[in-house]
Amino acid sequence: MKDPRILDSLTHGMYVLTANGGGCVVDAVSQISIGDHPLVSVAVMKKNYTNELIKKNGTFALSILGTNTDSSVIPTFGFKSMRETNKFEKADVTQILGLNVIKGALGYLICEKVDEIDNDTHTLFIGRVVECDVTNAGEPMSYGYYREHKEELTKVKTESGKTAWVCTVCGYVYYGDELPADYVCPICGVGADLFEKKSDD
Ligand SMILES: Cc1cc2nc3c(=O)[nH]c(=O)nc-3n(C[C@H](O)[C@H](O)[C@H](O)COP(=O)(O)O)c2cc1C
Structure with a gap:
């Protein structure tokens, strides 16, 4: 591939994808059809716990993040797995049709899985929107906006005495003096x- 950076120009939004018992940040969401109950797709890494939950339960919700949504949901749902931490202890959520949605998001889609396609690293889940609503006013957050503002959105600060290494692509933070x-x-x-290395000045 001559320059894979062109993939960064594909425009995506930012969402919290929840299933019964977990959830994660996603950007790989598309609308597939229109009508009363349109179809949407979401690509979920096979290694994510949320993937297992959608396969098991057959329903999922997408909370649409705005530039004004409390950005702490991004590190909470995007940098850790529900296998190691209870993400809902830190998140302000409400239940719609049995699924957690983010209260401060612009709105939500509740979907019933109608199909799943296994690819090399991801499963593409296709869901029919059975319920949706607008819950807050604001501008949808694009993946491009997230990348431009990821330092402030994920509040990367070095804790005293610690060196942080920040992924310039997704914002993930690794703490340690040396990055292997x-x-x-x-x-x-x-x-x-x-x-990129960040240390206390
Ligand atoms: C900005 C951003 C975008 C992401 N987009 C996706 C995505 O589209 N699909 C996906 O499977 N994971 C995506 N992730 C990664 C998951 O949110 C992350 O792996 C999460 O820790 C998985 O949690 P889980 O194991 O509890 O499901 C993204 C993370 C960030 C920070």
């Missing part, structure tokens, strides 16, 4: 060369 040369970002898969 063969380190691979657990969120977006890029190598150590795309991490």
Whole structure:
């Protein structure tokens, strides 16, 4: 591939995808059809716990993030797995048709899974929108906006005495004096060369 950076020009939004028992940040969402109950697709990494939950339960919700939504949901749902932390302890959510949605989001879609397509790293889930609503006014957050503002949105600050290495692609933070040369970002898969060092000034 001559220059894969062109993939960054595909425009995506920012969402919290929730399923019964978990959830994660996603940007890979598209609308597939129109009508009363349109179809949407979401690509979810096979290694994500949320993937298991959607396969098991057959329903999912998408909370649409705005530039005015409390951005702490991004590190909470995007940088850790529900396998290691209860994300809902830190999130302000409400239940719609049995699924958690983010209160401060612009709105939500509740979907019933109608199909799933296994690809190499991701499962493409296709869902029919069975309920949706606008819950707050604001501008939808694009993935481009997130990338431009990720430092302030994910509030990357070095804790006293700690060095942080920040992934310049997705914003994930690794704490440690040295970043191993063969380190691979657990969120977006890029190598150590795309991490930037931040230390206390
Ligand atoms: C900006 C951003 C965008 C992301 N987009 C996706 C995505 O489209 N699909 C996906 O599967 N994971 C995506 N992730 C990664 C998941 O949110 C992350 O792996 C999460 O920790 C998985 O949690 P879980 O194991 O509890 O499901 C994204 C993360 C960030 C920070």
